[in-house]
Amino acid sequence: xxxxxxxxxxxxxxxxxxFSWGYSDVGADIFVGLGLVLGAAAGASNVAFLFAGVVYxxxxxxxxxxxxxxPVAGGGxxxxxxxxxxxxxxIAGWAVLLDFTIDIALFxxxxxxYLTELIPSIAVGVHPWAHFGVxxxxxxxxxxxxxxxxxxxxxxxxxxxxxxxxxxxxxxxLGFLFAFDPHLLVHTMLTSWPSPFEFMKGISLAIVSFVGLxxxxxxxxxxxxxxxxxxxxxxxxxxxxxxxxLSYSNLAxxxxxxxxxxxxxxxxxxxxxxxxxxxDNNGKAVALIAQQVPYWxxxxxxxxxxxxxxxxxxxxxxxxxxxxxxxxxxASGGLLPSIFQRVHPKFRTPTVSLLVFTGLAxxxxxxxxxxxxxxxxxxxxxxxxxxxxxxDFLGDLYAFGAATSYSFVFVALVALRLFDPLSPRKFKIPLxxxxxxxxxxxxxPVIAVLGFIGIVAILVFTMITHxxxxxxxxxxxVFGIGLYxxxxxxxxxxxxRSHKRDxxxxxxxxxxxxxxxxxxxxxVANLKASDERRAAVKA
Amino acid sequence: MRTSLAAGxxxxxxxxxxxALLIALAIFATLWWMLHPPASFVQRLAKEAESELERMVxxxxxxxxxxxxxxxxxxxxxxxxRGERSELLAVYVVEVPYTLPPxxxxxxxxxxxxxxxxxxxxxxxxxxxxxxxxTIKARSTxxxxxxxxxxxxxxxxILGSFREGKYTGAPLGRTIEEIxxxxxxxxxxxxxxxxxxxxxxxxxx
Numbered sequence: 175x176x177x178x179x180x181x182x183x184x185x186x187x188x189x190x191x192x193f194s195w196g197y198s199d200v201g202a203d204i205f206v207g208l209g210l211v212l213g214a215a216a217g218a219s220n221v222a223f224l225f226a227g228v229v230y231x232x233x234x235x236x237x238x239x240x241x242x243x244x245p246v247a248g249g250g251x252x253x254x255x256x257x258x259x260x261x262x263x264x265i266a267g268w269a270v271l272l273d274f275t276i277d278i279a280l281f282x283x284x285x286x287x288y289l290t291e292l293i294p295s296i297a298v299g300v301h302p303w304a305h306f307g308v309x310x311x312x313x314x315x316x317x318x319x320x321x322x323x324x325x326x327x328x329x330x331x332x333x334x335x336x337x338x339x340x341x342x343x344x345x346x347x348l349g350f351l352f353a354f355d356p357h358l359l360v361h362t363m364l365t366s367w368p369s370p371f372e373f374m375k376g377i378s379l380a381i382v383s384f385v386g387l388x389x390x391x392x393x394x395x396x397x398x399x400x401x402x403x404x405x406x407x408x409x410x411x412x413x414x415x416x417x418x419x420l421s422y423s424n425l426a427x428x429x430x431x432x433x434x435x436x437x438x439x440x441x442x443x444x445x446x447x448x449x450x451x452x453x454d455n456n457g458k459a460v461a462l463i464a465q466q467v468p469y470w471x472x473x474x475x476x477x478x479x480x481x482x483x484x485x486x487x488x489x490x491x492x493x494x495x496x497x498x499x500x501x502x503x504x505a506s507g508g509l510l511p512s513i514f515q516r517v518h519p520k521f522r523t524p525t526v527s528l529l530v531f532t533g534l535a536x537x538x539x540x541x542x543x544x545x546x547x548x549x550x551x552x553x554x555x556x557x558x559x560x561x562x563x564x565x566d567f568l569g570d571l572y573a574f575g576a577a578t579s580y581s582f583v584f585v586a587l588v589a590l591r592l593f594d595p596l597s598p599r600k601f602k603i604p605l606x607x608x609x610x611x612x613x614x615x616x617x618x619p620v621i622a623v624l625g626f627i628g629i630v631a632i633l634v635f636t637m638i639t640h641x642x643x644x645x646x647x648x649x650x651x652v653f654g655i656g657l658y659x660x661x662x663x664x665x666x667x668x669x670x671r672s673h674k675r676d677x678x679x680x681x682x683x684x685x686x687x688x689x690x691x692x693x694x695x696x697x698v699a700n701l702k703a704s705d706e707r708r709a710a711v712k713a
Numbered sequence: 714m715r716t717s718l719a720a721g722x723x724x725x726x727x728x729x730x731x732x733a734l735l736i737a738l739a740i741f742a743t744l745w746w747m748l749h750p751p752a753s754f755v756q757r758l759a760k761e762a763e764s765e766l767e768r769m770v771x772x773x774x775x776x777x778x779x780x781x782x783x784x785x786x787x788x789x790x791x792x793x794x795r796g797e798r799s800e801l802l803a804v805y806v807v808e809v810p811y812t813l814p815p816x817x818x819x820x821x822x823x824x825x826x827x828x829x830x831x832x833x834x835x836x837x838x839x840x841x842x843x844x845x846x847x848t849i850k851a852r853s854t855x856x857x858x859x860x861x862x863x864x865x866x867x868x869x870x871i872l873g874s875f876r877e878g879k880y881t882g883a884p885l886g887r888t889i890e891e892i893x894x895x896x897x898x899x900x901x902x903x904x905x906x907x908x909x910x911x912x913x914x915x916x917x918x
Binding site for chain 2: 189190193339343346347348349350351352353354355356399402403406407409410413414417421424430431432433434435468689690691692
């Protein structure tokens with residue numbers, strides 16, 4: 175290898191690897207989201223999941239089309255950069271970076287919470303320093319795993335995802351087979367329908383159960399034949415998660431329990447969904463449903479806490495992976511310093527990005543742990559953060575970051591459809607209106623507009639219902655924009671305008687590197703035909 | 714309305730069973746569809762080449778002679794034979810001049826044959842493949858190799874040469890070029906450039 179050879183991310187992610195990167199991120203969400211939605215939307219939880227699921231399908235389809243058309247690391251951030259320009263690309267990427275670093279901290283923390291079922295001595299209430307130490311070790315361990323190479327961490331994701339899909343399928347099929355009562359479902363929906371406000375709150379929580387699909391597009395640059403594989407893995411992921419979310423919510427509302435449900439705090443009888451949705455249980459709703467499945471429940475009680483811990487761990491792992499890849503892509507686009515683009519010469523992974531953003535996640539872990547470690551900090555949090563612990567503060571920001579970046583992605587999809595119609599799209603969202611833009615035939619995506627309306631509504635609702643997120647989320651964006659201005663000024667790059675790029679050559683190079691040679695030929699032919707048409711018009 | 718099951722009982726309904734079946738089928742079908750994407754043009758090319766390889770290396774003959782130096786190719790042949798489970802034959806051809814009877818004693822050449830085939834057997838043993846060896850005396854190396862290939866129904870003849878750094882009109886050696894031209898099967902010729910030194914970067918003055 176010559177000395178000036180620039181290492182590229184290696185293409186080692188298989189179809190299953192690509193799917194499991196997305197699944198490891200989204201799959202863990204239902205473990206947390208189910209109980210929260212049942213608590214808010216009560217008898218309409220299944221409808222809330224359906225409603226959020228429709229928005230999720232729009233998001234998923236948008237990401238699928240874009241990742242298959244532009245298979246590069248960075249996902250949503252790159253699409254927004256390309257469609258809307260540098261500053262919006264930066265904001266979208268910065269919002270997702272917030273999400274992924276929180277993802278690392280939040281899920282590593284929750285993983286240890288699950289482990290306390292097996293090792294009570296590491297519980298926060300017993301030994302807060304031990305709990306803190308284990309979380310930190312987990313985050314550092316995931317960082318090392320990702321530095322060693324994507325193949326190793328993809329193998330971990332793949333194995334755990336397979337185990338979880340089999341387990342969840344078993345819980346659901348056996349639950350419906352042995353304990354589902356359709357009359358009870360109808361009865362619960364009719365008698366426990368929530369108020370419109372609770373219903374909307376349920377929808378906003380339900381969308382959190384679907385966050386993470388973009389992991390697939392962030393791994394696009396390392397996926398084999400991305401333009402062909404990503405549409406399949408994305409659609410499969412959308413369907414799998416939707417099937418699980420709708421099945422769990424319907425089962426929770428219509429299941430006859432194997433064991434009697436404990437009385438509530440006031441000594442009243444409660445239904446399964448009420449028990450799952452109360453604050454003591456809403457963080458482990460899936461595990462509790464599993465225990466109520468006839469026959470299987472006895473086994474599930476033994477392994478579901480472990481499965482939950484593993485799933486949360488791989489979700490944290492996908493946060494490590496995703497944040498480093500976004501930073502890599504932002505550095506490639508001149509939005510972050512080029513040091514984030516540096517790839518390890520042996521392992522060919524973006525080492526600097528991995529170290530910096532897992533470092534940031536560790537800072538967030540410290541922030542989350544402070545109240546439990548120091549009584550002085552606990553009183554400070556009580557005074558300034560409405561009594562919420564640090565981990566709740568981060569959770570609030572999670573939905574904000576995702577909804578912000580998704581909103582930009584929908585706009586970017588429309589812009590790219592209109593202004594880059596020549597790029598071959600192996601997967602295209604259905605329902606389009608033919609239009610002509612700058613002499614080229616393009617298609618206006620109606621579903622992107624519907625999705626945009628849906629996600630903006632959820633963003634607004636998130637900001638209304640989460641007072642901390644309302645302040646801290648925009649503050650994170652403003653802080654990032656400040657850094658961006660300083661960096662661009664120092665580098666002599668345009669601050670508000672975009673840096674000039676040759677998107678045509680870049681697209682040819684992207685498709686060549688992706689191994690999508692047939693699409694590359696098609697793109698070159700499209701360009702040639704377009705140039706000839708323009709020349710003919712001028713003549 | 715009853716909301717819990719009596720101890721040790723279940724509540725099976727047609728609706729529940731259908732939904733359970735639907736969930737299992739939907740998950741299985743979705744994952745199966747995802748894991749079976751259509752092959753690209755490049756993948757189809759690669760698959761054809763791989764299936765061609767299986768046909769190509771069913772039976773391999775590695776040829777040695779005073780002017781065919783195949784020791785470095787023997788190692789490659791052994792690895793190929795191991796991977797593809799091919800039949801492997803190493804043959805040393807001693808060319809007998811017309812001035813001598815066809816079965817004339819040629820102790821020097823025969824000694825060289827023992828060395829070459831001994832090295833070939835060692836390589837084969839080290840790679841865990843079985844090897845048959847044979848020494849043939851013939852008037853023409855080319856004809857002997859072609860006859861042998863026909864007799865053995867060989868799929869591949871492997872020949873080794875080296876580049877001497879001068880152009881002679883037949884840079885690989887006349888015999889090698891004639892075999893390559895007339896053989897009815899595939900021929901693999903390994904040319905060792907200056908005994909491998911061309912791989913090193915020469916210092917620029």
